[in-house]
Structures are given as structure tokens and as C-alpha cells.
């Protein structure tokens with residue numbers, strides 16, 4: 001989906017090499033490079049039209065190439081899907097806790113919520129984030145959820161890296177997911193861990209840069225955060241006479257994700273908090 005996130009493509013390509021037709025019950029559609037132009041360029045967005053594939057669903061037949069990819073996948077692949085697994089990572093600009101994501105809107109069918117929760121438990125990584133997607137159905141997972149297709153998204157790596165540990169975690173979790181769906185009933189799996197249920201509590205869960213500048217980050221992944229705590233200092237290096245300006249967290253929770261690069265633009269996402277919730 002994003003061309004600077006590699007665990008998914010590595011594991012999907014491995015499955016393509018390993019699986020024999022006789023192993024499959026039904027149909028298994030594997031897309032190792034959903035967004036081939038972005039993958040070749042090593043970028044989050046397509047170098048052809050600069051669009052983010054995960055913000056253009058359901059796409060447009062007559063649109064830019066990225067919109068055409070989305071439209072083809074929506075009409076020809078999602079249209080026959082009983083399940084969807086969407087493997088992401090933090091990419092080159094984000095540090096993030098390895099985690100599963102499920103879309104859970106208030107207006108969703110309870111049977112779909114239950115199916116999504118079961119997928120997250122089977123996936124078996126340490127954290128699952130319930131997200132309303134802030135009402136945004138332009139993501140692939142938002143679109144398939146709206147279509148009533150049980151869907152799990154996951155963030156399995158970060159920083160544009162790919163490591164033995166992150167690939168192994170993705171491989172193990174993906175195999176559990178595929179076995180659970182019944183499409184690969186005999187695939188070997190190892191047990192996952194019990195997942196901790198969390199959510200991102202809307203806009204107050206985010207810290208945004210107040211102006212263009214240089215952010216001195218005063219937290220790390222997994223920290224326990226209190227509302228009002230200083231998140232860091234914004235420096236204006238072109239104005240050395242100015243004192244740095246503190247930036248504060250607007251809610252309490254656990255530090256789930258943060259940006260990597262010191263030079264930031266106004267409005268850029270600096271940190272994301274999650275709060276624990278009970279299992280759905």
C-alpha cells in the first residue's frame with residue numbers, strides 16, 4: 001500500500017514461493033506490491049501522481065494512476081473478498097508500536113465488529129488499536145469495513161527499516177490469520193500473544209507541530225503520558241535569540257507512535273497516544 005513499508009511485501013512474496021495450489025481452500029489473492037510505483041521508488045506515495053493509495057478508495061476509473069489501482073482492487077478483488085488483511089509499517093517517517101488495527105464505528109453491524117475482534121485476537125500481536133478512522137472511508141480498511149468485509153490492518157515495522165524480528169513477527173501473525181480464515185487450513189503456525197485492546201481517542205490523542213521548526217522530542221515509544229505533560233520543545237534555529245516553545249500533550253495514555261525527523265512543518269503529527277479499553 002505504501003512503498004516504504006517492507007514487512008508485508010517480504011512475507012507475501014515468501015507465501016507466493018511456498019504455497020502450492022493444493023494447500024488452498026477457496027481462493028487466496030496475494031498482492032506483494034499493491035502500489036508498485038511507490039515500492040520501486042521507496043516512497044509512501046506514488047512518484048507518478050504523488051497520491052497516497054490509502055486515501056483514494058474507492059478510486060476512479062478515469063482518475064490518476066493511483067486512483068485507477070484503487071478502483072480496480074475495489075471492483076475486482078475486494079468485490080469477491082470474504083476477508084482482508086492489510087499489512088503496513090511506520091514507513092520512513094514514523095516510529096510505531098507493532099500492532100493490529102480494527103475499524104469499529106458506532107454504526108457498524110455487531111456481527112462485523114465481532115468478526116474483526118476475532119481476527120485481531122487470532123493475529124496475536126501485543127496491541128490492538130480500535131479506530132473509528134475519524135470517519136474516513138478513503139483507506140482500504142475503511143472501505144472494506146464499510147462494505148461489510150471482515151478486515152484487519154496491521155503496523156508491523158517502522159522507520160523504513162526491515163529487520164529479522166519484524167519479518168518474523170509479520171510471518172507468524174499472517175500465518176495465524178490465514179489459517180483462521182480457512183484458506184490455508186494446514187499451514188504451520190505458532191501461538192500468538194494475548195492482545196491488549198486500546199483506542200485512539202480522537203483529535204486530543206495527537207500532538208501536532210504548532211509552526212515550522214525543529215522538534216526536540218522528550219518521550220519515547222511506550223511511555224505513560226499524563227495530560228498537560230511537556231511533549232517536547234519547538235526550536236526556531238533561524239531565530240537563535242528566541243527561547244524554544246514547549247508543546248504539551250492534550251490527553252493521557254500510552255505513547256503509541258511518533259515522528260522521526262527533527263525538522264517539522266506546522267501541523268505535522270509529532271505523537272499519537274492510545275488509551276486502554278476493554279475487549280469488544
Ligand SMILES: [Zn+2]
Pocket residue numbers: 001002005087088089091
Ligand atoms: Zn502504510
